[in-house]
Amino acid sequence: MSDTSSSDAHDQKPPVEGKTSSWLHRLDTRYAPPVLITLILLAGHLSFGILESYKTILLTIGTSVLTELLLGRIVLGKWRNLSSAYITGISVSILIRSPMYWPYIVCAMISIASKYALRYRGRHTWNPSNFGVSWMLFTAPFSVAGLSIQWGNDLWPMLVIWLLGLFIVWRANRLHITVTYVVSFIVFSLLRSAITGDLFWAEVAPLTGPMYQLFVFFMITDPPTTVGTRKGRMLVAFFIAFVEFVLRLNQFIYAPFYALFLVGSVAKFLELRRNARPVETASAGA
């Protein structure tokens, strides 16, 4: 996907490839992700009421936007494009569940602040909402759990979201990441099924749920936190699926988040190190 919740991409020109005459290619890919996630949110809420309350989503979007504005101003001396903060806010409100309000605020702030605090050669290496959600799931299990709302488990909403998501990652030239990951997940599901003795359908079931829809379209495709080459991105997607496979064998419920947390950042770090070149500290966009 052209962007998820990172803001580096918003401070860069979106990649334009191939023919540009089509109306599709004139779409500014910066706005496709926020539009898609808003559509998913609206569709999910209007059809299944996935928002437990409006307060939490307003809280996370508000916190993300405010944190982005303040940190962007302090660190970069300029007002940032807020579409990535908007996506982070929505992602956080969908991906974590808590009967209290503070986890939503803290998670949104951690997600945004991670872009400014955890940098290597002027770039952040973690997908922000992945970092925030993983951190909260790991350190605050007494107050926080992952997404539980299931979009009704129906076939049609799932297909619509998958088709829409695939179309947009294709538009953003990130389809190869999603496909690599999905194929790897399915293969590893077969392997897990053989190892655990559970049915293949049980192993592949998570892929049909909403958590993965957000994961494969919004997290693993994030340009600022993915590596630069097509082969590299596919390799990273494979390794994410592999680490997730290992974590799943050890019964980590939130295996995909932790796998991306581990693999994505290491891959980005290695690439930045290999391609070491002068980059202005804290100026290329947080």
Place this chain on the structure above:
Amino acid sequence: MKINRNTIILLGIRLFFLGLLVTPLIIRHFSTAGKRPSASDPREFAFRQFGFYLRDVAEEAGIHFVHQSPRLDPKLNHILPQIASMGASVSVVDYDRDGWNDLYFTSSRYGARNALYRNLGDGTFRDVAGEVGLADVNRPGTGVSMGAVWGDYDNDGYEDLFLYKWGRPELFHNDGGTGFTRVTEAAGFPAWVNANTAIWLDYNSDGNLDLFLGGYYPARFDLWHLKTTRIMPESFEYARNGGRNYLFENQGDGTFRDVTEQAGLSGTRWTLAAGAADLRGTGYPDLFVANDYGVDEYYLNEKGQHFLEAGAETNIGFAPKSGMNVSFGDVSNRGTFGIYVTNITENGVLMQGNNFWVPDDGNAHLRFANLAGQMGISLGGWSYGAQFGDLNNDGATDLYVANGFISARKGTSYWYDYSKVTGGNTAIISDANNWPDMRGRSQSGYQQNRIWLNDGTGRFQEVADLVGGTQRLDSRSVAMVDLRNRGVLDIVVANQNNRPLVYKNQVVSENHWIDFNLEGTRSNRSAIGAIVTVKWAGGVHSQVVSGGIGYCSQNQRRLHFGLGTASQVDQAVIRWPSGSVQTLDHPDPDTIHSVTESP
């Protein structure tokens, strides 16, 4: 200079970030730091701090009942512990009208016997179920018990028994407190319902008790002889493929008519609990239905003609959870009821939180807000039954919540596999065959029940550890009952695959109380649906006589009010289901008042 400034900014940002990272750990530290007994005698500490202490006296009371879970079709064996995870229930009745509360427990295996413990008045009980014909009710081919509710359906003064099962629902007529006669066929109930809740209510206020029966698995499934394994919910939170609900209208001649369709109650969600009370002052009881795998439902009673579902409009049916309990509590002493619904809370896995729906003040339209989090009664566990009651007679209603799903092998968890499947598509989740083998693993097992003490301002403190409530069984059904006519609420808890807990409650003596035993004349004789409001120096407190409340449970019929240190009651107002209102001025405290409806 510029580099220094950037370095300082970066350092500041990193310190700020570090602060954010440790915030959850700091909150955890302070949220778990609580009062612990400093005295060597925990009872002394509990009396001093909280005004009461609980002691399990089941053995010395002679209550040796042990619940047995169902054994079902072998096709379900790989997940049997979770399928067969219900059926332990307790309901309170004074079946022989001797003035002492008796206890009825259900068991859930073919051949297992239910128990009716007659209160002998000296702190001991004797199982008389066999003698009165209420023990051998789990015969092969007829299904097994899930719960029971008592109500005087023929207004003869003796409480009759409706037994709901995964199987054939049964009605037993109480023959003057000496025995029971099975009258199921004459009553006209369906041949098979996989039910997990039933309540008596007089929905049309005609003076005859009607019956709401809630289905869980669809009735077409005989869970002992399955032709398919596609019996599971189609979704973890949006399932509508459960058993249908029923409303049976009492015809006044020992028969019941199925009026479900015309009443608008023909839902097929996975119903686990229901409660009825006149929540809007219309003179007719509204109906609240808690559903597993979906949203709860709030049915507005339209003058006894039919019901209108208003879950979405009232904010109650907004977020789908795993509703397993309905209980009504006036926790702020304002004379209005909040509705408590239990759900699932498992650290780091599922944070549904329990709900406490309180009507919004000043709102012309009936809207509810969930205040469970603010009041501190949200995070239970895998919660089932819950009951309100003033445990220390301080004038503020407290809350007991049963927890625990499957306590199998310690140190194991089925949660990973559970979450894997429940997140999947309908085709996967709805087929039991796709569910991974439990292999003896626990799931939300060994959980302690919650005892939340109301500080009088609507804030609750969890005190189970400190007042003797430390047992960790898979608790299901809870009933509040005064077992010794002392003006004190004892607690009885039915546990799955286990013995019940029978807590004797010892309360500090300086607090006062007042109780009411009601008997209807124009209203149904059990007075189910009557609301008593007591006004005293401590405020205004209302309670409703229920025909089954909580999860598969029924409290004592008598209403109990703690008064704190106040030694005078200004007034008690009784609103009968018939619509008549009766006022008692300055009723004596520390007394059980028997009140018959004015003709």
